[in-house]
Amino acid sequence: MGKIPYRRYFYGSIPILLIVWFISALGASEKTSKEPNDKVKEIHFFYTGELLGELEPCGCSGVKLGGLQQRSGWIKSLSQKLGSLFLVDGGFAPLKTGLQTELKQETYKKILEQLQYNYHYLEKNEPLRIISSEIGPILFFSFSEEKTFSSEIENLLKKEKKLLPKVLFILGRKITSATFSSFPQGNFFRVFLDVAAPEPKQAVVVDSQTIFLTPGNRGRYAGLLKLSLSSSKITWENQNIALTDKHPSRKETTLAFDDYLEQVKEKKLLDLVIKKSSPMGFIGSETCSMCHTLEYEKWNESLHAHAFDTLVKVKRQYDPDCVSCHVVGYEFEEGFRNLEESDYLIHVGCESCHGPGANHFSNPSASYGKTQGAQSCAACHHPDHSPDFDYPSYREKIKHWR
Ligand code: HEC
Ligand code: HEC
Ligand code: HEC
Ligand code: HEC
Numbered sequence: 001m002g003k004i005p006y007r008r009y010f011y012g013s014i015p016i017l018l019i020v021w022f023i024s025a026l027g028a029s030e031k032t033s034k035e036p037n038d039k040v041k042e043i044h045f046f047y048t049g050e051l052l053g054e055l056e057p058c059g060c061s062g063v064k065l066g067g068l069q070q071r072s073g074w075i076k077s078l079s080q081k082l083g084s085l086f087l088v089d090g091g092f093a094p095l096k097t098g099l100q101t102e103l104k105q106e107t108y109k110k111i112l113e114q115l116q117y118n119y120h121y122l123e124k125n126e127p128l129r130i131i132s133s134e135i136g137p138i139l140f141f142s143f144s145e146e147k148t149f150s151s152e153i154e155n156l157l158k159k160e161k162k163l164l165p166k167v168l169f170i171l172g173r174k175i176t177s178a179t180f181s182s183f184p185q186g187n188f189f190r191v192f193l194d195v196a197a198p199e200p201k202q203a204v205v206v207d208s209q210t211i212f213l214t215p216g217n218r219g220r221y222a223g224l225l226k227l228s229l230s231s232s233k234i235t236w237e238n239q240n241i242a243l244t245d246k247h248p249s250r251k252e253t254t255l256a257f258d259d260y261l262e263q264v265k266e267k268k269l270l271d272l273v274i275k276k277s278s279p280m281g282f283i284g285s286e287t288c289s290m291c292h293t294l295e296y297e298k299w300n301e302s303l304h305a306h307a308f309d310t311l312v313k314v315k316r317q318y319d320p321d322c323v324s325c326h327v328v329g330y331e332f333e334e335g336f337r338n339l340e341e342s343d344y345l346i347h348v349g350c351e352s353c354h355g356p357g358a359n360h361f362s363n364p365s366a367s368y369g370k371t372q373g374a375q376s377c378a379a380c381h382h383p384d385h386s387p388d389f390d391y392p393s394y395r396e397k398i399k400h401w402r
Pocket of ligand 2: 398
């Protein structure tokens, strides 16, 4: 699935529907008055998959897709055009645990509250929630295991006879064709949402009353679903949206994120990272320059020599999520720890590729510093951060040797 940009789709269809209705109403008025109250009622859902703990994309590849700030801009812009939206999220779903993840989760909750989300996956361990809407009650439900739920929902529907939901909106991690038949069917429309699938996909028609949506994970894409009710029949339209930087973020969302970054700095998360010990110490690129002037000068012209400045520009220099690939020897006790203790190890320096150089410094010889080819780049030039990485051409660009 490629990126499907949001088109001005609804703008066009609403006036046409109104005109058609107006003309047919005119024609009918002389004969029998034909149900003038049969207006089309519509609601819009803006939905996303699970976030995998990613509040903001890293932007390493130069493109920033997703993130709660860009999302907030889209929500604001769409609700200005379409009126209030039903906001549904696939959940925070962190990949790690620890203090940083807790801070992120708090920020996630805060931002979803600010945006007035209606429902997110497994909310407060009360997976079931009923929300009234323009077209009638909507029953939201989420589940993670491959399991049959029809009895739970059927019991509820029996118990609350008055409820008569118009829509069942079901969020799940593992949705198969068995899932569709395990949920009750009736006089309501069913929407199944796969929160876990990584890439966005076109909506699938399961039957005349059921659709299956896949927005993709990590918050990079969203979906916009319109349900229209007329003559007690529900019809739908769906769009996938790439969450680009097209609409400026809401101020509160940006403030909440900045607040998170401030806590990352204050709580000194960089100092809490667990590291392994390296038998050899690091000395920093400046020290190498004493004897390898030519190599140093070449390196100094490359972006590697500015990799930490890049983080400072985007205010992420205290963030363990980012620093690891933008400094020297991050995974070692003797490598970069923080700006105060080890400012000589900022940027992607000589020792990021040639290895710790303290021994070589006290006993220089040609046996030091053979790199392991593409492998010495792979830890940082990971497909998520460097999708176009290609060893021969990238190696050519960093040439600093005779
Ligand atoms: C005190 C001077 C000195 C310092 C400081 C120094 N080197 Fe060297 N380096 C040498 C000498 C001398 C050689 C051996 C050159 C030769 O025999 O061709 C060498 C060899 C190398 C080689 C192998 C070159 C080859 O031709 O095989 C690499 C790679 C290297 N150094 C990288 C570094 C890095 C990275 C640093 C900083 C961590 C560094 N050096 C610091 C003096 C130094
Ligand atoms: C410690 C992590 C790390 C390692 C190891 C690493 N890189 Fe990089 N590389 C980066 C980062 C971070 C940037 C982006 C720097 C910036 O723009 O601030 C980058 C950028 C680049 C660029 C674009 C910079 C330019 O000057 O055009 C090239 C090319 C590159 N790396 C090649 C390589 C190659 C080849 C290797 C392996 C021999 C390698 N890198 C190893 C982290 C690393
Ligand atoms: C796994 C290693 C890794 C991590 C972690 C990482 N980066 Fe990067 N970053 C890179 C590499 C590699 C590049 C260069 C990509 C290329 O040119 O192919 C880069 C480039 C960048 C750039 C320059 C983009 C441009 O347009 O030139 C920015 C900005 C950046 N990273 C920010 C971040 C932020 C913010 C984080 C934390 C959220 C982060 N990085 C975490 C490896 C990493
Ligand atoms: C991004 C990775 C990277 C960085 C950063 C880097 N180098 Fe290299 N360096 C290489 C690669 C790749 C080669 C080519 C030889 C090889 O593959 O081992 C090389 C070659 C060299 C050589 C010649 C080695 C030989 O066998 O002929 C020297 C000397 C050297 N680098 C020194 C430095 C110094 C000094 C710095 C810092 C100022 C530095 N390098 C920064 C990756 C790097």
